[in-house]
């Protein structure tokens with residue numbers, strides 16, 4: 191097991207990469223713990239949960255709402271949970287986001303921790319202290335910054351994860367390597383097969399390195415003023431593509447990273463060979479790097495982003511593999527990139 195200590199404004203957090211769900215009892219006050227989990231997780235792993243009260247909340251992005259938050263508050267009251275309660279979210283990013291929000295608001299805040307069970311939650315959602323829910327169709331509209339006391343990343347649990355969910359996590363792993371760690375990028379290039387097979391030593395290293403990168407960036411900029419923007423590499427195009435096509439987040443981000451790499455080459459920042467390495471790595475992990483979609487619809491979605499950012503698009507580019515820079519890009523420069531294939 192590898193440990194990482196994160197010092198946040200709201201408290202410290204320990205990330206345990208390679209710790210097992212079976213050892214959970216060592217980390218929680220079992221008599222005061224209430225588990226929040228999704229129904230699929232309860233079916234698959236409920237037998238391994240410690241004997242605590244459990245609140246199942248359904249599954250999928252549609253449950254990430256204030257209705258679910260209210261449902262949990264209600265259950266906690268019925269269970270007589272007081273300020274000494276410990277809330278433990280066991281699941282993917284959805285369970286973690288909701289659990290952190292509920293724990294931060296119930297009785298003005300109770301202790302909480304996560305067992306992150308998807309690759310995306312392990313390398314991204316459970317790290318950084320953002321918790322919240324969607325509201326009126328807007329993603330992550332309502333929430334708080336607050337750190338869990340601990341996050342357990344049990345990489346054995348990834349073996350039951352559907353392949354497309356695994357891929358989503360790999361997109362964020364490539365993102366972390368591309369913006370901050372050339373050695374990790376090389377390791378991925380060399381070990382992509384082992385990574386995809388979820389070989390324990392390889393995946394633990396990748397999860398750990400990812401967590402270190404995200405935690406380091408977040409430590410410098412917990413409330414997202416500057417440095418944290420680098421974590422949006424691939425996400426400006428990615429969100430626009432995700433919104434207009436409905437493809438999974440990780441796939442959209444993969445295409446977005448290819449777009450951002452191409453743009454970095456056009457700006458004279460990144461050698462073309464490096465952009466090719468990024469495309470090749472994404473492909474070797476089974477991630478897409480282009481899409482056939484109406485160009486104007488994607489540009490319109492990007493323009494909406496632009497409005498939100500006060501007239502400019504803050505775009506994350508690379509000046510080498512392992513180093514990101516943020517630049518303001520006018521929308522028309524984004525129009526001609528090869529990630530969007532011309533309509534057939």
Ligand SMILES: NC(=O)c1ccc[n+]([C@@H]2O[C@H](COP(=O)([O-])OP(=O)(O)OC[C@H]3O[C@@H](n4cnc5c(N)ncnc54)[C@H](O)[C@@H]3O)[C@@H](O)[C@H]2O)c1
Pocket residue numbers: 228229230231234249250251254281282283284285287307308309310311314315316317318319320321330347348349350351352355358
């Ligand atoms: N807070 C943050 O900083 C942050 C960052 C990135 C993403 N997110 C949020 O994370 C959410 C997406 O998270 P996600 O991709 O983990 O989705 P998710 O939580 O819905 O999990 C995906 C699916 O996998 C199932 N599952 C989870 N663990 C499993 C396992 N070990 N074996 C088998 N099935 C398993 C779940 O039941 C679910 O159906 C989004 O709502 C996104 O906004 C938050």
Ligand SMILES: [Zn+2]
Pocket residue numbers: 362425439443
């Ligand atoms: Zn993402």
